[in-house]
Amino acid sequence: MAKTTLADLGDLTGKRVLVRVDFNVPLDKATGDVKNDRRIRAALPTVQALLDAGAAVIAMTHIGRPEKATPAERKNLTTDKVAARFGELLRRPVKKVADEVVGPAVEAAVKAMKPGDVVLLENLRFDPREQKNDPAFAAALAGLADAYVNDAFGTCHNDNDASMVAVPAALKATGKPRAVGLLVEKELHVIDGLMSNPKRPLLAVMGGAKVSDKIAFIHALLGKVDHLLIGGKMTYSFLKAKGVSVGATRVADEEVAAATPLLDQVDMKITLPTDCLAAKADDLTQTRVFEGAIADGFEGVDIGPATLAHYANKIRQCGTVIWNGPVGWFEKPAFSAGTKGIAAAMAGCDAVTVVGGGETAEAVEQFGFAEKMTHVSTGGGAFLAYVEGKPFRSLEQIDDRP
Ligand code: 3PG
Numbered sequence: 001m002a003k004t005t006l007a008d009l010g011d012l013t014g015k016r017v018l019v020r021v022d023f024n025v026p027l028d029k030a031t032g033d034v035k036n037d038r039r040i041r042a043a044l045p046t047v048q049a050l051l052d053a054g055a056a057v058i059a060m061t062h063i064g065r066p067e068k069a070t071p072a073e074r075k076n077l078t079t080d081k082v083a084a085r086f087g088e089l090l091r092r093p094v095k096k097v098a099d100e101v102v103g104p105a106v107e108a109a110v111k112a113m114k115p116g117d118v119v120l121l122e123n124l125r126f127d128p129r130e131q132k133n134d135p136a137f138a139a140a141l142a143g144l145a146d147a148y149v150n151d152a153f154g155t156c157h158n159d160n161d162a163s164m165v166a167v168p169a170a171l172k173a174t175g176k177p178r179a180v181g182l183l184v185e186k187e188l189h190v191i192d193g194l195m196s197n198p199k200r201p202l203l204a205v206m207g208g209a210k211v212s213d214k215i216a217f218i219h220a221l222l223g224k225v226d227h228l229l230i231g232g233k234m235t236y237s238f239l240k241a242k243g244v245s246v247g248a249t250r251v252a253d254e255e256v257a258a259a260t261p262l263l264d265q266v267d268m269k270i271t272l273p274t275d276c277l278a279a280k281a282d283d284l285t286q287t288r289v290f291e292g293a294i295a296d297g298f299e300g301v302d303i304g305p306a307t308l309a310h311y312a313n314k315i316r317q318c319g320t321v322i323w324n325g326p327v328g329w330f331e332k333p334a335f336s337a338g339t340k341g342i343a344a345a346m347a348g349c350d351a352v353t354v355v356g357g358g359e360t361a362e363a364v365e366q367f368g369f370a371e372k373m374t375h376v377s378t379g380g381g382a383f384l385a386y387v388e389g390k391p392f393r394s395l396e397q398i399d400d401r402p
């Protein structure tokens with residue numbers, strides 16, 4: 001069932017709309033500069049649509065995990081630089097209103113807002129009540145606005161975040177409308193379609209480090225997909241579980257244990273790489289391709305050329321491809337051929353192509369293929385959880401479309 005969206009909010013002339021965005025973007029550790037503004041760009045259509053409808057926009061986001069940061073790191077987690085980039089992209093001033101998340105200064109600034117004005121609140125997580133669904137904190141935020149919009153797909157799986165759950169609940173209690181934004185609407189539409197009625201064959205490419213982190217996701221995929229192609233570091237957990245030597249590749253026992261129950265699907269739905277690129281653990285410039293067992297002293301760093309050719313061929317023959325997790329250590333150019341090759345094969349094929357997960361989206365962008373995909377999700381954990389079919393309390397707060 002589709003959720004209430006912007007079009008259902010009615011006339012917004014002169015209204016203040018509180019918009020939860022996910023501007024949890026990568027920042028430069030030293031300077032706090034925004035390193036990648038993809039998530040900011042992804043929320044612009046919603047903000048622009050609200051402004052076009054005559055509203056003033058109060059945007060709010062979390063950034064990073066300030067509760068775990070040192071004081072110096074915490075300084076860089078303010079929304080100042082994000083507000084500046086948001087304003088540049090929106091081509092209008094965005095005011096970072098105050099150093100407090102809620103309180104008199106924020107209330108005064110919001111009261112003074114006129115249609116077309118945009119403010120960004122301070123990092124929500126600077127207030128410890130944010131991650132506790134605190135009702136008083138939620139009431140203070142809800143009291144700022146006439147309506148609420150959730151356009152923070154990347155955070156939709158966070159059931160305890162006040163801005164995602166308790167705030168829309170507080171607006172509901174006072175009879176104010178709530179809706180999902182255009183980004184959340186699109187993410188849900190694409191992923192729902194992918195999981196309920198995909199163009200077949202449906203193929204998944206899955207990489208990343210840990211089988212154990214993604215076990216629920218893998219099971220959800222196995223119930224839906226025709227093929228699951230494995231790459232990345234998790235390959236070596238499968239190989240080790242099969243009793244194949246992985247050389248100097250570090251694989252934790254719990255990863256082998258996570259991969260073992262999946263072995264009966266290998267060569268059925270699950271395909272493992274037949275070759276891999278490995279580098280000498282003590283000198284990464286020395287590389288060799290191994291088919292099967294990896295020699296002592298070498299660690300696996302990418303899928304091999306035969307595997308890439310085989311996977312690319314599979315991609316070209318399917319109706320839908322869903323990709324999560326880089327298939328190699330792509331941050332190092334010498335080990336990026338596999339990840340780049342998968343991205344290129346997806347970009348060049350006729351299938352519906354969906355990319356999910358922070359690192360995977362980053363890789364696709366870095367190699368210049370993002371525009372050629374059907375959809376690049378802004379969700380990391382949220383993408384995995386939504387594909388798994390987990391219910392989100394944040395979305396339960398938004399009514400179904402009338
Ligand atoms: C994310 O990037 O996963 C979201 O912004 C949520 O952030 P979190 O993982 O710190 O809750």
Ligand code: MG
Nearest residue numbers: 154380381382
């Ligand atoms: Mg996360």
